[in-house]
Amino acid sequence: MTAQILDGKATAAAIKSELTARVAALKERGITPGLGTLLVGDDPGSRWYVNGKHKDCAEVGIASIQRELPATASQEDIEEVVRELNANPACTGYIVQLPLPKGIDTNRVLELMDPVKDADGLHPMSLGRLVLNEPGPLPCTPYGIVELLRHHGVELNGAHVVVLGRGITVGRSIGLLLTRKSENATVTLCHTGTRDLAGLLRQADVVVAAAGVPHLVKPEDVKPGAAVLDVGVSRDENGKIVGDVHPGVAEVAGWISPNPGGVGPMTRAQLLVNVVEAAERTPSAG
Numbered sequence: 001m002t003a004q005i006l007d008g009k010a011t012a013a014a015i016k017s018e019l020t021a022r023v024a025a026l027k028e029r030g031i032t033p034g035l036g037t038l039l040v041g042d043d044p045g046s047r048w049y050v051n052g053k054h055k056d057c058a059e060v061g062i063a064s065i066q067r068e069l070p071a072t073a074s075q076e077d078i079e080e081v082v083r084e085l086n087a088n089p090a091c092t093g094y095i096v097q098l099p100l101p102k103g104i105d106t107n108r109v110l111e112l113m114d115p116v117k118d119a120d121g122l123h124p125m126s127l128g129r130l131v132l133n134e135p136g137p138l139p140c141t142p143y144g145i146v147e148l149l150r151h152h153g154v155e156l157n158g159a160h161v162v163v164l165g166r167g168i169t170v171g172r173s174i175g176l177l178l179t180r181k182s183e184n185a186t187v188t189l190c191h192t193g194t195r196d197l198a199g200l201l202r203q204a205d206v207v208v209a210a211a212g213v214p215h216l217v218k219p220e221d222v223k224p225g226a227a228v229l230d231v232g233v234s235r236d237e238n239g240k241i242v243g244d245v246h247p248g249v250a251e252v253a254g255w256i257s258p259n260p261g262g263v264g265p266m267t268r269a270q271l272l273v274n275v276v277e278a279a280e281r282t283p284s285a286g
């Protein structure tokens with residue numbers, strides 16, 4: 001079997017085209033959505049992601065507000081920029097690019113953000129809303145994965161989803177999203193302490209690999225016909241992406257997300273969705 005492709009690039013392009021019309025409608029109401037970003041340090045990957053977010057904004061008509069601090073920035077320096085973005089009326093939503101440099105208390109930074117402007121769905125208030133199943137911004141990668149599966153008609157209702165990795169941007173939060181009544185999946189969250197990982201993987205209808213371990217998911221671990229989503233971003237010696245999923249999995253799975261070109265573009269598209277939805281919740285100007 002050769003797996004069908006979960007095409008993140010094409011799905012993201014369709015979402016962006018729909019958002020362009022919604023942004024134009026907002027502007028007619030006197031509302032211009034503006035995405036702020038805070039990048040701390042000089043990690044080339046993080047810079048690439050942030051630049052990509054602003055490129056996407058320009059494509060759909062969202063204004064950009066870019067803030068940068070050096071890797072030597074203190075907790076107070078970062079919190080000062082967060083306070084500025086909270087108060088900046090042109091910034092209707094913003095993100096703090098993660099990870100922050102070692103020594104910075106990330107949770108304290110996220111908690112200081114105005115939850116109304118949380119474009120990443122990572123503020124404790126947004127995560128609490130997700131737990132309570134109330135409307136609010138959803139974490140971009142999990143949201144992107146759900147939309148990617150929905151767009152390709154992959155059934156989640158009653159499916160057993162095995163998630164590898166317990167980080168807050170993907171692993172932990174996707175469990176909350178997939179177990180809502182609207183998705184109705186059963187989720188097993190695996191991590192470095194999980195016993196018999198291969199045995200659990202073989203039971204999965206859907207695998208979400210977000211462990212950051214190159215080629216962790218092997219062809220022999222995957223149930224024939226399963227959908228496999230590769231979120232891992234490790235790099236080889238030439239800087240080329242190596243995902244968490246072994247290339248041979250494509251011969252066993254029913255669906256597979258390419259990496260690059262799968263979950264990454266969806267993460268970016270869902271950020272724009274969060275920005276537009278937040279702007280749509282604001283009362284009209286004038």
Ligand SMILES: Nc1nc2c(c(=O)[nH]1)N[C@@H](CN(C=O)c1ccc(C(=O)N[C@@H](CCC(=O)O)C(=O)O)cc1)CN2
Nearest residue numbers: 049095096097098099120140141260261262264265267
């Ligand atoms: N504040 C946040 N920080 C981070 C998040 C996040 O959602 N919010 N997620 C990741 C990084 N990320 C977005 O910030 C992200 C990762 C990957 C891509 C992407 O489009 N990747 C391309 C490949 C790019 C390459 O060649 O390097 C792809 O998959 O096709 C976009 C955004 C951690 N930090």
